[in-house]
Amino acid sequence: MLEARNLWKRYGDKVVLEQINLKVKEGEFITLVGASGCGKSTFLKMLLGTETLSSGELLLDGQPIPAEPGADRGIVFQQYSVFPHMTVLQNVMAAKGFQRPGLTGWLFGAAKRQARDEAMVMLREVGLENAHSLYPAELSGGMRQRLAIAQALLGKPRILLLDEPFGALDPGIRADMHELVLRLWREHQLTVFMVTHDLKEGFYLGTRLWVFDKTRHDPQAPHAYGASITYDLAVGNTDHRTFEKIDQSVTLTEKETDKLYEIN
Amino acid sequence: MKRLINQTPTPGLRLALGILPFVLLLLVYLLASDARLAENPNDKLLPSFSQIGDAIQRMAFEPNRRTGEYQLWADTASSLTRLGLGVLLAASLGLILGLSTGALPMVSALTSPLLTVVSLIPPLAILPILFIVFGLGEPAKVALIALGITPFIARDLQRRTLEIPMEQLVKAQTLGANTSQIICRVLLPQLLPRLIDSVRLSLGAGWLFLIAAEAIAATDGLGYRIFLVRRYMSMDVILPYVAWITLLAFMIDAALAGLSRRLFPWQNKGGH
Numbered sequence: 001m002l003e004a005r006n007l008w009k010r011y012g013d014k015v016v017l018e019q020i021n022l023k024v025k026e027g028e029f030i031t032l033v034g035a036s037g038c039g040k041s042t043f044l045k046m047l048l049g050t051e052t053l054s055s056g057e058l059l060l061d062g063q064p065i066p067a068e069p070g071a072d073r074g075i076v077f078q079q080y081s082v083f084p085h086m087t088v089l090q091n092v093m094a095a096k097g098f099q100r101p102g103l104t105g106w107l108f109g110a111a112k113r114q115a116r117d118e119a120m121v122m123l124r125e126v127g128l129e130n131a132h133s134l135y136p137a138e139l140s141g142g143m144r145q146r147l148a149i150a151q152a153l154l155g156k157p158r159i160l161l162l163d164e165p166f167g168a169l170d171p172g173i174r175a176d177m178h179e180l181v182l183r184l185w186r187e188h189q190l191t192v193f194m195v196t197h198d199l200k201e202g203f204y205l206g207t208r209l210w211v212f213d214k215t216r217h218d219p220q221a222p223h224a225y226g227a228s229i230t231y232d233l234a235v236g237n238t239d240h241r242t243f244e245k246i247d248q249s250v251t252l253t254e255k256e257t258d259k260l261y262e263i264n
Numbered sequence: 265m266k267r268l269i270n271q272t273p274t275p276g277l278r279l280a281l282g283i284l285p286f287v288l289l290l291l292v293y294l295l296a297s298d299a300r301l302a303e304n305p306n307d308k309l310l311p312s313f314s315q316i317g318d319a320i321q322r323m324a325f326e327p328n329r330r331t332g333e334y335q336l337w338a339d340t341a342s343s344l345t346r347l348g349l350g351v352l353l354a355a356s357l358g359l360i361l362g363l364s365t366g367a368l369p370m371v372s373a374l375t376s377p378l379l380t381v382v383s384l385i386p387p388l389a390i391l392p393i394l395f396i397v398f399g400l401g402e403p404a405k406v407a408l409i410a411l412g413i414t415p416f417i418a419r420d421l422q423r424r425t426l427e428i429p430m431e432q433l434v435k436a437q438t439l440g441a442n443t444s445q446i447i448c449r450v451l452l453p454q455l456l457p458r459l460i461d462s463v464r465l466s467l468g469a470g471w472l473f474l475i476a477a478e479a480i481a482a483t484d485g486l487g488y489r490i491f492l493v494r495r496y497m498s499m500d501v502i503l504p505y506v507a508w509i510t511l512l513a514f515m516i517d518a519a520l521a522g523l524s525r526r527l528f529p530w531q532n533k534g535g536h
Contacts, residue, residue, distance in 0.1 A: 050434060071440035080429035083436075085453045085530045094449060098441035105445035135530040148435075155439040 001026045001158075001191065002047075007056035008226070009042055015226035016042050020056070022210075022229065026158075029185055029192045031202035031235075033246075034212030035253040038227040040195050043212070044161055047193060048075055071099065074157030078164045081148035082136045088147055089132040092119035095154040119154065126150045126180060142173040146180065153188060160185075162194035166201070178205055199247055202235070209233045211246050213253055311500040319500035335489070336508070343486040344512070346402065347474050350409025354470075355463050357410065358417025363455060365418070366425025367447055376422075383415030388476055395481060405477040412473040413466040417459070424458040425451055457528040464520050471513060 007020040017039040024030065032040040045051035046058055049069045058065050060072075069075070082091050096115035097105040107115050123129045126146040136144055145165055152160060162181070166174045182205065185192050196202050202209050211231035218224045231246055273281060297310040311319075324336040331338075361379065365372040391408055398404035428451060436446045478487030486509055493501045525532060 048434065048438070069434050069437035071438065073438055075435060075438045077431045077435070080431035081435055083432060083450060085528070087530075094436075095439045097449070098436060098439040098445055101442070103444045104448040105441060106449070137530065151435070152438065157438065 001061055003057075003059045003062075005057040005059070007046075007058055008054045009039065009046070009051070010054045010226075014223035017212075017228065018226040019228050022232065024191065026191055027189060028208050029182075029206040030194070030208045030210060031206035032193065032195045032210050032212060033197070033199050033202040033250065034227065035250050036197075038212040038214070038253065040210075040212040041163060044163055044193060044195050047159070048073060048161055071155055072157055073159045073161060074152035074155050075161045075163065076145065076148045076152055076165045078167050079144075082144060082151065084136050087133050087135055088123065088128055088139070089116070089119055091136070091147055092122055092151050092154055095119075095151050099155065122150045122154050125184070140173075142169050142177060145169065145177060149181070149184065153184060158191060160190045160192045162192065164195050164197060167197060174201075181205070199250065204235075206235050209235045211250065213249055308497040308499055311503070315500045316504055319498070320504050323501060323504070336505075339484055339486045339489050339505075340508070340512070342482075342484045343474060343478065346405050346477075346485065347409060347470055349406045350474070351413070351463060351467065351470050353406065353410040354412075354414040354417055354466070355459060357414045358421055358462065359455065359459050361414070361418035362421025363425060363447065363451060366422040367451055368443075372422075379415060379418055383419060387412035387473060391477065391480065400481045405474065405482070408477045409470050409473045413469050416466050416469070417462045420462045420465075421455055421459060424455060424462075428454055457524050457531050460520050460524040464517055467513065467516060471509065475509075 002022075002024040004020045004022045007017065008015070009017040020043070032043065034040045042051055046053055047065065049066050052067055075081070083094065086094060093107065093112075093115045094105065096111075096118060097107045100107075100111070120129060120132065123132055126149060128143060128146055128150065131139065131143060136147065139147065148165070165181075166177050169177065178201070181192070181194075184190070192206075194202075194205065196205075209231065210229045211233075212227045213230040214225055214227045215230060216225040230249070293310065294313075297312050300307045300310050301312055320336075324334060327333060328335050361375065365375055365379070387408060390411070391404075394404040394407050394411075398407055432450055433446060436450050441449070474485075475487030475490070478485040479491040482488040486505055490502050490505050
């Protein structure tokens, strides 16, 4: 369903991504890992439609990906994903209101009752039915992310994009969230792209793992080369040595980038 | 002994400390007033409390011999009507301008430079123009208040709109929302409490413009009265009027703060 052909992303002279070629089938669960600043988030934003590519092609069902966010691609950010002025239930119901054409996105009468029922079913599915009248500021970080996921799913997207969704959560809660995401992915037959900092999370969660890393380094001109996908693995049957190797290379790149920031 | 920066007053002490300056001011006034009146019983500069009380009785609770109106209340009604209309106009205009320039880059490109220039014009400098255009009646005074604070509210709300995290706008789009739905359901509700904040901050300027306009051309109003009795050095009227204006300003501010808390419960729940 998704295809990238010789995709490049540059900011002025700085190359972020180079020579990305890939094909993704419907229903895959892909995790994107890599050092900070390696372009994995940039790639996710291109899928989302908030970043444009510099050259090459990024095709969804053979058509270029639209240059603005749309209902076929849902998103959960690390934070600020939910609307602070709506209760939990209103947040999820808003997804139904936004699906219908109209000036205000408010629902009335039968449409409102139906949206309410659907929203409650979705809240039950993510375990938030008892919190439906609370405001996001009253929720814990994990509950807020559950809400963001419920909201995104009620929009019935084909693709779900997750931008370090569990980065700010405690390890125990993170494990719960992993189970939830895996279950929803299977039940709703989604194609998932998830950016994560945590290599273990990437190995454990997905069906496929992409490692974004620089293959070429020029110490004199650190921005001359961009990152590309150095590993494209079907996860589940990878041995420990590969994990170590990727872990090492990503850490190395991270150190290089850190040094760079110190110098600048 | 703790460092001074770590010493905090207990609630009782805090209250006592807060009241102390008021008591001291009052005491100083009393002593000075007594001293002056002892020397010259006809002195008008620092009237005694009984003289001020007489003036309040005369202005607020006895009908004016010529017009039959209760002066203080009639003045209050005219002034509050002007202030209310001006602020209402400014709030509506400011909300529309701030929201549209904050949400729509095209509108921002069109109007932001103009808004910046207009906000730099001292409103009192164009008061004569307003009098020429609108005449000396009510519209000129309302227009002065509106013109004076609209740019502030508009620019404040524009900044507030831009502060709303991009993530929320992207999220709404991924749920299928169009531009007007995003404005109505994501931006506008989050801006309303900020509009109230903005109005609270601009009310000080609103009073300034109101009193200035009334001082120059009016036949009633709190500002008009103060400037009128100044000719007779009637400090016994001016002082209670100033206190009354201060009290009104305080009550309006408190009412708006209460309204904001009541209408938008989501903003004070928990911490972000």
